[in-house]
Amino acid sequence: MNKDKQLQKLNDDMNALCACTLKKTAINVVPGKGSADAQIMFIGEAPGKKEDEIGEPFVGAAGKFLSELLATINLKREDIYITNVVKYRPPNNRDPLPEEVADCQLWLQEQINLIDPVLIIPLGRHALERFVPGRKISEDHGRAFRREIDGVGKRVFYALYHPAAALYNGSLRDTLITDFARIPKIIDKIEKES
Numbered sequence: 001m002n003k004d005k006q007l008q009k010l011n012d013d014m015n016a017l018c019a020c021t022l023k024k025t026a027i028n029v030v031p032g033k034g035s036a037d038a039q040i041m042f043i044g045e046a047p048g049k050k051e052d053e054i055g056e057p058f059v060g061a062a063g064k065f066l067s068e069l070l071a072t073i074n075l076k077r078e079d080i081y082i083t084n085v086v087k088y089r090p091p092n093n094r095d096p097l098p099e100e101v102a103d104c105q106l107w108l109q110e111q112i113n114l115i116d117p118v119l120i121i122p123l124g125r126h127a128l129e130r131f132v133p134g135r136k137i138s139e140d141h142g143r144a145f146r147r148e149i150d151g152v153g154k155r156v157f158y159a160l161y162h163p164a165a166a167l168y169n170g171s172l173r174d175t176l177i178t179d180f181a182r183i184p185k186i187i188d189k190i191e192k193e194s
């Protein structure tokens, strides 16, 4: 089975197994989208209204900005993999509860292990919290760091502000563009070191 098919099967199996109670209120599962061979894996918080309607991550206004950011470093959606910590929309876009994050944890771990990206990019503080609790996105955005994480081993992380935050706070737009511009060099450096 090729890697894309394996990822499809993983997502189907995990959707069937996942005990997350958000399943009951969500219209669609939003497992993730992109290449199973991606070098970069972007991880958001949870699907919003539009993502829930369509079943794909980052298809609303924040997703449009994410596509623009990718274009600034000559990447397309098909080149990367995008998913969320939680795979079902929390009602009224509230923050996911700790038990909802926990119920979707194995799924995210298995996606990371199968795709085996060079770089993991948590988008926003909730996604960063999932990997490195207690850190501040305002201090940690745009800084690559290596961490050993239970279930996924040693990985390089590069946290960024959530693109939705830039829709409400214009100054974060430039910060995101600057942080994005460093991604190709970070990938090169990791590959040279390994």
Ligand code: URA
Pocket (backbone or CB within 6 Å): 044, 045, 046, 047, 048, 051, 056, 057, 058, 059, 060, 062, 084, 164
């Ligand atoms: N925000 C997220 O964190 N994820 C999405 O899929 C869409 C918006």
